[in-house]
Amino acid sequence: MTMLRPLSLALALCAGLVPSAPAVALDGIAGPYLAGRQASRFSDYGAASDYFRRALISDPANSGLLENALVAEIGRGAIDMALPLAGRLEQSGVKSQIADLVVLADLARTGDYETGLVALDEGRTAGALVDGLYRAWSLAGLGRMSDATTAFDEVADAAGTRSFGLYHKALALASVGDFEGADRIFSGEEGGPLRATRRGVVAHVQILSQLERNDAAIELIEKTFGETGDPAFLALKQELEAGAILGFSAVNGPIEGIGEVFFTVASALNGETSDINTLAYARMAEYLAPGQAETLLLCAAILESQGQFDLATKTFNRIPREDPAFVTAELGRADALLSDGRVDAAIEALRQLARDNSGRADIWSALGDTYRRNERYSEAAEAYDRAISTFSTEDPGQWVVYYTRGIANERIKNWGQAESDFRKALELRPDHPAVLNYLGYSYLEMNTNLDEALEMIERAVAERPDDGAIVDSFGWALYRLGRYDEAVVQMEQAVELMPEDAVVNDHLGDVYWAVDRKREAEFQWKRALSFEPDTEEEAKRIRRKLEIGLDAVLKEEGAEPLAVTKNEN
Incomplete structure (x- = not known):
């Protein structure tokens, strides 16, 4: 098996779930409505909910307000609050796909499969792909497995949705004990x-x-995740x-099966379309299976990408310590805390996680990364030491830990260890x-x-010719070797790739000076200063070059003078 990925048609079958901006008449409600719209723009679902509900007090039948409020409630995960809003939208006579999604999810949650099928027949829709899978699982819930498998096959036979139909058919077969049939699908004997x-x-x-067939199961794990994987x-x-x-617990019946439909679609849409569309499906999956760790991880990741760090953190917190996904959730929570600027809280979360899981290299490495990104290099090196100490066998994937430890050691002037790393x-x-x-x-x-430095950087440029930092290094290597005319070409390209980088502009200034293009050199140094160098020491050196020129600065520093250039400009 390989990853389920969304096809363009599958995306189209789910698109348009959440309207971008339902029309609203503003008589007497402009203030809270506009505040709610502003909150929605920034995915601040809690604030949006408050504002839209305040506006609904003045205009309770306004369908645009109802739909905006509904989206806000879904975004913050309050499906119990969304349900009455969906009902009021239906009473207003307005057709709303997002309201249909909530109603269909609630019918599934109560096991009312018959009414769910009627709702589909009467025109409710959560998108064509979801509708087809929802119908199939509802038929399974009514004990009509023959009709259900036919419905799954119809999804599989539709253009662009084959993997979705087959995957859910396999789960449905396994959920009723037909493990042979399910294995034929997963192994590719039926349908590829x-x-x-x-x-x-x-x-x-x-x-x-x-x-x-435990041996085959073990082989599948090793083939997919390797000897030292998940x-x-x-x-x-x-x-x-x-x-x-092992018991079959992947899907325990049609309710979880429909939840898996929502999760499957959310996972396929993730990164491919509007975050609120993706989150809406993920929230329905969460509603049907509140304790499903992977669904919570998906919801939290979407919320974090939207800048809703508090909601993301609370969602990560819902995964219990005994769940196998707890470590992943804690790593995600630490990342959300970091993104929210709560560095100390993130570090403490990682330190506690490392104490409880001292043999996990990934946790020590994450702690090291956090220290390093906050310029606490000694602590970073110590954390990377702990990560490396857990390695029992050598693996190519370990390169990144040695690399990041090398950076930390280089920053604390421990060059011997850095070079070795x-x-x-x-x-x-x-x-x-x-x-x-x-x-x-x-x-x-x-x-x-x-x-050797030049040879290394040339190899790096060959791998990443459009990486400004690497092209800058190439130009700088040529400059150090006195090959100034060649350096100009590379440094100019680097500035094109990273026009607002202080270091690259400073380097181009030095190269221009070396080929006697002094006015251009001074212009680049001034640009470098305008982009705020990382340290005051770097800024001071640039100002000094503007005062007395590069040759004099090198002399003051006791460095070797520039080589004599053949450039006559």
Whole structure:
């Protein structure tokens, strides 16, 4: 299996769920309405809900207000508050797909499959793809499995939605004990191989175990996640190796099946369309399966991407400590806290997580990254030390920990260890441009190993020719080697790629000075100052170059003078 990805047609079948801005007559409600619209623009669902409800007091039958309020309630996860609004919209005679979505989800939650089918027949819709899968699962809920499988097949046979129909058909078959039929779909014997999702792999592993094929289940885990992959799958693998027969819990009946429909569609839409459309489907999945960790993780990730860090944090917090996804949730919560500017709270969350899971390299590495990004390099190096100490075997994926530890050590002037870390990272990933560039540039700054530095940076440029930082390093290497005319070409390209970077503009100024283009050099140094160099020391050096020129500054610093240029400009 490979990942389920949305096809353009599948997206079209779900598009238009949430209207961009329902029309509203503003007589007497302009203030709260406009405030609600502003809050909605920034995905501040709590504030939007308050403002729209305030406006509804003055105009309770206003369909535009009702729809805006409904969207706000869905966004903040208050489906119990959204349901009455959906009912009032229906009473107003306005057709609303977002209201239909809420009504259909609630019918599923109560197990009223018959009414759900009637609602579809009468024109309610949550998008053509969802409608087809919803119908199939509702038929299964009524015990009409033959009709249900036909309905799943109809979705699978429609253009662009084959994977969706087959995936849900397999889950439905497994939920009624037809594990052989489900395995034929997951393995590709029926309809071609499915694309793998994490939840799909869980389902297939459980199905194989139910068929007493634990060896095949173990092979599937190893093939998908490797020997040292996802901790949750490692735990499943241990159970399988011990001879346990795993129960099928991926989908426990039609209610969870319809919840899986909403989750499947939300996952497919994620990053492909409006965040509120994606969140609406994810919220319906959450409504039908409130404790489903992956759904909560998806909701939280969408909220974080919308800048709703408090809502995201609260959503991450809903995943209990005993859940296999708890560590992932805590890492996500720490990231949301960081994005919200709550650095100390994020660090404390990561430190506690590391204390409780001292053998997890990913946690120590995340803690190290947090320290490093906040320029606490000594603590970062210590955290990376702990991450590396957990490695029992060598793996190419470990390069990033050595690389980031190298950065931390370089920043605290522990160059011997930094160089060793960068070399180890390159041993694991020989052509990684970030490592080649960082080590090569470090050699340039120390004026050592210049030929090797140039060779490393040339390899990095070959990998990422449009990366301004790497092109800057290439130009700087040529400058250090006295190849000024060649350096000009590269530095000018770097400035085109990173026009507002202080370092790149400063470097171009130095290169221009070296080829006697002094007015242009001064212009670039002034631009560099306007972009606020990282440190006052860097800014002071640029100001000094503007005062007395680069040659004099190099002399003051006791550095080697510029080589004699052949450029006559």
